[in-house]
Amino acid sequence: MTAPHLDIEAFAALCSQDLDLSHYPLASGLEKNVLLYEGDEVRAGLALASFNQAIRREFAHVLQHGSGVFVIQNAFADKSVIEHMNQVFEAIFAQETGKASGDHFAKAGANGRIWNALQKSALLNPEAFIDYYKNPLLLLASEAWLGPHYQLTTQVNVVRPGGQAQAPHRDYHLGFQEPSELARFPMHAHLMSAQLTLQGAVAHTDMPLESGPTLLLPFSQQYELGYFAWRDETFKQYFAEHAIQLPLKQGDALFFNPALFHAAGTNYTSDFHRSANLLQVSSAFGRPMEQLDRYAMTRAIYPALREQWASLNGLEREALLYNTCEGYSFPTNLDSDPPLYGLAPQTMQQLTLQALNEGLTVEAFDPQLQQHAQKRQA
Numbered sequence: 001m002t003a004p005h006l007d008i009e010a011f012a013a014l015c016s017q018d019l020d021l022s023h024y025p026l027a028s029g030l031e032k033n034v035l036l037y038e039g040d041e042v043r044a045g046l047a048l049a050s051f052n053q054a055i056r057r058e059f060a061h062v063l064q065h066g067s068g069v070f071v072i073q074n075a076f077a078d079k080s081v082i083e084h085m086n087q088v089f090e091a092i093f094a095q096e097t098g099k100a101s102g103d104h105f106a107k108a109g110a111n112g113r114i115w116n117a118l119q120k121s122a123l124l125n126p127e128a129f130i131d132y133y134k135n136p137l138l139l140l141a142s143e144a145w146l147g148p149h150y151q152l153t154t155q156v157n158v159v160r161p162g163g164q165a166q167a168p169h170r171d172y173h174l175g176f177q178e179p180s181e182l183a184r185f186p187m188h189a190h191l192m193s194a195q196l197t198l199q200g201a202v203a204h205t206d207m208p209l210e211s212g213p214t215l216l217l218p219f220s221q222q223y224e225l226g227y228f229a230w231r232d233e234t235f236k237q238y239f240a241e242h243a244i245q246l247p248l249k250q251g252d253a254l255f256f257n258p259a260l261f262h263a264a265g266t267n268y269t270s271d272f273h274r275s276a277n278l279l280q281v282s283s284a285f286g287r288p289m290e291q292l293d294r295y296a297m298t299r300a301i302y303p304a305l306r307e308q309w310a311s312l313n314g315l316e317r318e319a320l321l322y323n324t325c326e327g328y329s330f331p332t333n334l335d336s337d338p339p340l341y342g343l344a345p346q347t348m349q350q351l352t353l354q355a356l357n358e359g360l361t362v363e364a365f366d367p368q369l370q371q372h373a374q375k376r377q378a
């Protein structure tokens with residue numbers, strides 16, 4: 001397709017909508033067109049199948065047809081879990097000191113960045129990893145948008161005092177392509193791009209307004225030509241005039257449609273380091289942005305997971321397996337990895353669940369993991 005005509009008035013009309021809170025009865029509030037959910041209420045509701053279904057519908061609806069963004073306040077009730085993970089991040093930063101770590105939309109060096117924080121934290125501190133990623137609310141939000149077998153990746157972003165705002169943008173997939181490349185994808189692929197990932201951010205410190213929490217432009221995900229538009233000066237100007245910010249507390253989690261125009265804000269403080277664990281969750285049907293060695297992650301956390309298995313509830317178990325292991329059978333080598341039952345070969349997730357339920361030692365489990373990896377190779 002050729003580069004289209006961008007219509008700022010159509011964009012402004014979309015972004016001038018107001019979200020109707022009455023359509024989202026499980027939300028606890030609405031601020032600047034961002035739905036707020038209370039973590040304690042959501043955790044309590046998860047035991048009910050009807051609540052589970054209803055809240056997933058609300059999340060999916062607001063991401064697709066609503067303002068494109070919601071916050072779960074107090075998504076991590078136990079702040080020591082976040083603090084423990086912050087120590088892990090510090091250790092990773094210390095290991096990586098001196099390594100240039102560029103950012104897609106900000107000047108290199110202005111921010112602290114840990115790529116593939118998910119794998120690095122699993123390998124460095126399995127206990128901290130388990131305490132963090134057993135959180136069922138991460139699974140709930142991810143599944144609501146992407147369905148089962150999603151693939152979690154995480155990246156840490158620390159914005160230092162004086163750190164400047166990012167340019168407004170959309171994210172992966174098509175947000176990371178140059179305009180000439182964008183035009184090669186048909187419009188239905190532009191719309192599909194936003195269906196393939198979910199963006200999230202867990203606040204690892206409080207994020208008062210002066211520290212620059214993410215700037216968001218509610219409803220902007222609805223503009224179909226948005227992957228072309230975010231580089232346009234008129235649209236940048238509109239963003240600068242209309243984007244909103246919400247202060248977050250440590251442990252709050254923000255989720256948004258990857259097509260929502262957004263940008264990390266300026267940190268105006270002189271001494272406050274704003275820190276977030278960014279979640280980029282991919283559909284089973286898409287390619288994630290980062291390559292993870294999920295076998296190495298599973299092997300690393302298995303001994304601690306086996307020890308804790310009996311004390312974890314069903315939701316925590318599911319969240320951990322989803323957030324760590326590959327849960328989808330494909331791509332594989334169907335000559336050497338044929339289906340055991342049904343039409344799909346056994347997944348890493350099923351294999352790990354079976355080992356944990358049988359209480360296999362890591363010495364017994366390790367060869368199974370290795371064989372699983374090998375038979376899937378071409």
Ligand SMILES: [Fe+2]
Nearest residue numbers: 169170171262
């Ligand atoms: Fe972004």
